[in-house]
Amino acid sequence: MTAVEAGSAFNTAVSFVTNTNWQGYGGETTMSYLTQMLALTVQNFLSAATALAVVVALIRGFVRRSAAGLGNAWLDLGRATGYVLLPLSLLFALFLVGQGVIQNFSAYQDVKLTEPVTYQQPKTDAHGQPVLDAAGKPVLDTLKTDKQTLAMGPVASQEAIKMLGVNGGGFFNANSAHPFENPTPLSNFAQMLSIFLIPAALCFMFGRLVGDMRQGVALLAAMTLIFIAMFAVVQWSEMHANPLLTQLGVDGAAGNMEGKETRFGIVASTLFATITTAASCGAVNAMHDSLLPLGGMVPMWLMQLGEVVFGGVGSGLYGMLIFAMLAVFLAGLMIGRTPEYLGKKIEAFEMKMVSIAILITPLLVLGGTAVAVLSKDGLAGLANPAAHGFSEALYAFSSAANNNGSAFAGLSANTPFYNILLGLAMWFGRFVPIIAVLAIAGKLAAKPRLAVSAGTMPTHGPLFVVLLVGAVIIVGALTYIPALALGPVVEQLQLFGH
């Protein structure tokens, strides 16, 4: 394999460090086994463990009274890796191999085809440039082969942490749609479960650490509510066939199967799409670019909400806690007290940091998309025309800035323009909120913990859950409605509006 181009290397490095795992490249065609393991698998572990350490620091900020410190980050990092991520990954990897996920260091395997394949390929000259005919179209060579080359590699070990660490970067380009990554409906189910495993468990850890399990359950309930509603929308959308295709005589009963795998069908694909974007995983088992407009809008919007619906390992919880502080601030005022969450007053400094954390991603997403649709380089990458092309750019920046990593993959993102812009979006989208969260944690830890009374706003009941869901949805909706209206909403109306 040839050396990776600099822009792509920057993008990929940022991508894996930030737990985004956006991939501008196809794994099987670009990366050696050693790069995949040492650079990517390691970062899969470390970026997840880092976010875990951050969220633990934040929780300590809530728990500790008038304290100066937040604990030892190195120790937390080591614990997260050694006690949680590694053992779970080992077990899960073996389960996946049992289902058919490959795990070897063999060379790519040649297979003799049962029926030879004839195909066409653009002719290239000595410099690798396509040869054009008189009309300016590329000249095509017709070739025939009776050989299929199966990409191999240590897939299961990376697959396990890719899911458990909510990283999402596939060993192969097709990610979890690839049969070697996700061979059976059962492996698919287990992968979905493993995405949510740690983010959901962290809610319980939170409850336990703050000494009130109901606090954690409330966060989990808020996440679950949004998730179920969003899944319902994607599922409803994808059950419909593309009316443009049924007009051509395609059976509409089975729904929209473009970009989906037969073994998963509609339900397991839409569920996966919702889970992978609710959590900041970004692994895909269906091509989101080919989802129907509303079906594609939901994953996009779930990311735009800030990856707080379960979200990433650690990052989901701290993101949700940011929203909890926002919700508490508004609600606290409404009951006539200086807002407090878990006994800590939410004051000007906290609001400043909360604002920064909430502001940075819209800035990156909307700003980035604006640059992309204004510039020639940006427009050149769009694979689909019209409103869908806009959605591709919007999705790319939503995914990068929120560290998801999934894509409307038609976008040719492996160009210097996108590699650098998206790399920057990933970097700032990851670390600015982390800095804000750590600043809040430090400030909170130094505060005394106030006692709970009947005058304290309860942050564990259904009312708070509704409030929290409202805060997440309203902020997400108000920020992105105009952009979404010009992308998926209008496309949906164009497709079904008649």
Added chain:
Amino acid sequence: MNDMTKPSSLPQHTPTQRHARALALFDPTLVKPAIAESFRKLSPRAQLRNPVMFVVWVGSVLTTVLGAQALAGQGEAPAGFILGIAAWLWFTVLFANFAEALAEGRGKAQAAALRGSRRNVVAKKLAEARHDAKVTVIDSASLRRGDIVLIEAGDTVPADAEVLDGVASVDESAITGESAPVIRESGGDFSAITGGTRVLSDWLVARVTTNPGEAFLDRMIAMVEGARRKKTPNEIALTILLVALTLIFLLACATLLPFSLYSVKAAGGGSPVGITVLVALLVCLIPTTIGGLLSAIGVAGMSRMMQANVIATSGRAVEAAGDVDVLLLDKTGTITLGNQASAFLPAPGVTEQELADVAQLASLSDETPEGRSIVVLAKERFGLRGRELHDAHFIPFSAQTRMSGVDIPAAGAVREIRKGAAEAVKAHVEALGGQWALAVYDAASEVARRGGTPLVVAEGKRVMGVVELKDIVKGGIKERFAELRAMGIKTVMITGDNRLTAAAIAAEAGVDDFLAEARPEDKLKLIRDTQAEGKLVAMTGDGTNDAPALAQADVAVAMNSGTQAAKEAGNMVDLDSNPTKLIEIVETGKQMLMTRGALTTFSVANDVAKYFAIIPAAFAATYPQLKVLDVMRLNSPDSAILSAVIFNALIIIVLIPLALKGVKYRALGAGALLRRNLLVYGLGGLIVPFVGIKLIDVALGVLGLA
């Protein structure tokens, strides 16, 4: 403090007087200057203080320029439309200015009413702290802290001061509205005198404690006046949130231009969204409702405090009042009425009715609660009615005699009736050559032992008997405490009484806890311990020995009648010196925060409807399909945008009364309160603009403007 010889230690609520001072919400005397002030506040420097409204201001300027350009024939849209938007954006800014100006005007009017009493007066400055030292007559405005002044009967107290020498009765009605004069003397807890009050009898030598302009009242006035007003911590936090929301919408609107350029190219039709429409959308989305009313809410909170005759030394204190978890309340005056006559204990040879009759006569002119209670008791027991006494000469309580009473000319002789503490009456009777009855002494001791206060009555040199005064729990106080409990506020009664008495009163009053036999240091310890549990504590105090506790408490209300040290240590001064006021203070603090939260929620919830109005309108030409989102079925794209902008401006005016009066306060637990306010202001905020924008659109249609 519950020595009965100190009259009027229990000032009562005087609601009628306070309300007389309150102005109608849109009082013409306030509205006119406020309108003028709204235009004056259009200066960019004034606008910069409020980032949200500054954005509107910039938008107004921008659209005005675009409108002028359109008039010149090069507009991006019809001039009428652009100028219509520009006009309403200017109105938005003006309405917000008006709200602020109106609140400031009210605050200043109230402060002026309070300050009315402190016109400059003549001060008699003493060369040294002696009654007979050399006197220089100067203007009160030139007094400085530390100056010594002499105030004699009939003089107005020239500045806040502390009594060094002398005892005098002082009329504080100008400040407190309470007509009964109070005694001021050096040392102890009754040594502070307030500028503007009047000395009625005797003389005082006092040291001035504040420089002109530094008095509490002046500080309070500074807090409602725009330029010098500092934002409170919570106001700052909320402003940060509002700025963040503004930035988000700025981003959403600014990026809409490139998005729309792409869309026009992609759809192959329509025209890019204009700057005017983007500005209109931005102004509609940013939280102008709360942004425009935020400072008015804060000023109104201060002004409500002043209306309650409470002067806060900082806005922070008012806010903290809303957070209080524990109220420390002095028993006497706050929880109990203090001493009320409960029994007549006649001396040997005197009937109960005779004693009652004499005691009533002695009290007819006595306006203290004790005096009134004696009149009432005599009436209840023996049907003795209050009588008009002609030619009677009333002897008011004086600090020297420590007795009060009446001289009634009757059949050539004069009936001299006196009542007072046992010691004072004994001295009086013996001076007249009368006999001090041992039985009366025993009765008085017995009353004292029961926790009551004995008042001895004598006619001439004849001791008539003892009136028993008992501590009575105030009516309605139990319900008040129950409300506080529902709000999550704990009440602790502080009393010097022994545990038994304290427990009985605590149970009767329904307080959550009590501290008996409390010394000042116990109070301080209680506050520290409570704070260590993570609770915020509020208390009232008046004595110098209360100062450390006042300084430690999170909300500390000093009685105006208290010492200078107490006032310095506290962060609020109650001009009425009414300890029950603490409860009102807490409510006012809560109300201010609630109003902010409610209007913020309302403001943000409004945005949903505005999106439904503007987005389909803005992109009608590019993507006609988006018409589906126009659920309000508005007349035209222009009318939709204009209606949203008009609604956005008018809602500020509509909500001014709410901002100034505050969200109605209810004694509910946090959960119930939140549910209620979320329903009213959250859900209401979602629905109201749909209706409002539609109505405005219909009106524009009818007027042929759209």
Added chain:
Amino acid sequence: MKTLIRPALTLFLLLSVLTGLVYPAAVTGLARLFFPEQAAGSLIHRGGEVVGSALIGQSFSGPRYFWSRPSATSPMPYNAGSSGGSNLGPTNPALRDAVKARVATLHAAQPEQTGPVPVELATASASGLDPDISPAAAYYQVERVARARGLSAAALRTLVAQHTEGPQWGMFGQARVNVLKLNLALDQQRP
């Protein structure tokens, strides 16, 4: 500063070795021990030759074979060294054109089928390597293959039924037919 960087570097190196080398090696070792077939790619051997993987689809376009789903990999369909989907959006004219061409090809190859085309045969899969089609898509092709191979349609239907896999554990996924296995069985039945 040194006190910050040293533990960071040490920890990074330690964790890199642990998660980047030890962990994959351990998984590989254990996988070879417990699941050697699967770890190697679930390869199908015929006469000493590897003829495919049970998990990776192959392209079939002749009348004698059941066709797999359209594949969007390049340069050739079912390129197992470069997986991927078409990424065509639902309103993209290119999608419409591609589907139109596929429907036309199907109609030309099996004129007897006039009903709606099973959606799997008209749309590209996510991986481009989808080994399966739905039973409906398989039955749709039975007449054509029977005609080309001179087999009875009924026998072929039985063969399809034999190769139909129900939802896993009765609850995960949906019924499907592995095209490669079906075609290999076909060749075995009548080469």
